[in-house]
Amino acid sequence: MTDRPENFTEWYTSERFNVGVRRRRTREGVLRGLGMVSILLAVTMLVTLFGSIFYQARTAFVQTQIGLEVALPAAEFDGGTQAGADAIKDVNFRGLVADALYASLGGRPDSRGARREMLALISADASFQLMERVIEEPSLIGQQSRFWLPASDDMHNIVQGVVDRDVTEDDRRTSDAQINWIERLEDQGMVRSAFAWDLLLRNDSRDPEVAGIFAGVVGSALMLTVTLVVSLPLGVAAAVYLEEFAPKNWFTRLIDVNIRNLAAVPSIVFGLLALAVFIRVFGMPRSSPLVGGLALSLLTLPTMIIAARAAIAAVPPSLRTAAMELGASKMQTVSKVVLPNALPGILTGTIISMAEALGETAPLLMIGMVAFVADAPSSFLDPAAPLPVQIYTWSTSPERAFAAKTAAAIIVLLLFLFLMNAAAIYLRDRVQKKW
């Protein structure tokens, strides 16, 4: 300071001043560069992650189908063309499908081994799908029509190019004969790739070609309903009390610190707590959306309370004073002024913690929601496997086609999370215009 030249112009053009300016600019440049590099890194990782998931999932969104001319002779059906659903269920559709397949591949093979190999082209679920079609449309009985039925997962992988058909027979699960047959069918134009509606509309299955996430989505929805119904009113009530009514003393500070700590507790601990309390003590059914939802409520409550408190605290104190000065009681002030103005913030917090709960897996494993569930739960007490748990079980399945299925289910889960976060951002933007 003291050895600064008297004349300002002299100082601002002096070498010492310029050295200082240059050093400052260099430092700013380095900081900016570091920031850009880290953002670039983050973007690269994100692109890699999404890229690999989408690449993995690409074959799960299509279903390879084989077209078969299936004859449904009226004589096979008890009651003929007027057969009821129960009668249709008694029919040997497996045999009908097999006959149609033999016919299109030049006749029934003589050896049992060859017959079994040929039948392995078609999904084990194909005959059930055919049965469902006939129950839906009984007028098909007595006719021969073309049905597009799902190919087996091994054939799906061959057709979609997941498995290279040029490697030697020892290195793949499919035999040369099977590849030969599928190529004959391809030449006949009897192999097609359709959008895999089964992925979205069917329940879980041991056969990856027809396994779907519908039951998982329903399970997750039921569970989140329980979570929302429990944690939203409790969370808002706790936040209102702590923010507006509670005296500020050591006890409420203790509660405050504990809520913040609970928000940082590993989620599996809440699973253990749910197992010990809800299942052991209260005897609620295991694996049910009710227990799952309650476990997730434990998890989301701290986050909800913190978010709701922040939203309530953000309501300008001048509005509270204004309401009081107009003769509103404390309760009226809270219900007529504070809560309506805090609502968008509270809802944002709710949506974000619901999204958090949707993606949660660990606590659900503790309460037995990890079983294979073939039917969508129809009540809060039925066993359910929510979406993230289904992703977990699929990822550990040995069939190769499940790898793609896992990625596809992850995409669906991400889509739900994306939608929920978008809703939260929309609400947040709305509140910002307010005051």
Add this chain to the structure above:
Amino acid sequence: METTLEKPETAPDRAAAGHETKMECSEVNVFYGDFHAIRDATLNVHAREVLALMGPSGCGKTTFLRCLNRMNDAIENSRVTGRILLDGQDIYAPAIDPVHIRTRVGMVAQAPNPFPKSVYDNIAFGPRLHGFVKGRAEMDQLVEHSLRRAGLWDEVKDKLDERGTDLSGGQQQRLCIARAIANDPEVLLMDEPVSSLDPNAAAIIEDLITELSEDYSIVLITHSMEQTRRVADRTAFFYLGEIAEIGITQDVFDNPRDPRTVDFIRGAFG
């Protein structure tokens, strides 16, 4: 309201013309914890007068004002002693509901604080709370009356559905005055109502204060000597929690008796 007192033309005339007492404060003391914020304040608020409270910052003007509608109750650790009567009734009596007092003693804050609701809903807030009016038509009438009284009707009659927070600062402050009037109070407390407004908007509010004093007792905190001279019938000087001097505005300004008032006035002008 029922008296037939003629309204004199100028402020000093009015003050001299005799008065009835609206609020009576005797030996009011306010403590915030150990801090003694107001010491033995004794003063009366007359019916249909403008009483200005002046004094340096932190001298207790706002604290005293908040005693008059029991808004100090909301502050933790605060304690009020002494007697404050509204029409002869002790507003700190145990049987009195502070909420009821606040409908009779309205308040307008320093910075405009309309609710982020429509202009209409801002005015209707108090009446709806207390169930003063029945039916939409009656409410429409009350909203119009209150806005007219605050001199805002012509400016907002076409945008009653717009947010009160979207109005200009001066309009917002008049909206807050209209909102207070809608409760049909007897006394209006104003804490530096124009300090956040530009000179034009401030002048409009000043005129409004003079006009409103035909119906209401108004207690006004202000830092502007000119404003006090223009609108206040009487002026009380606060100094470190005590009332240094109180009297008819012109007298107090021209012949201050208390040395602290003398200093304050000299400081403000010099």
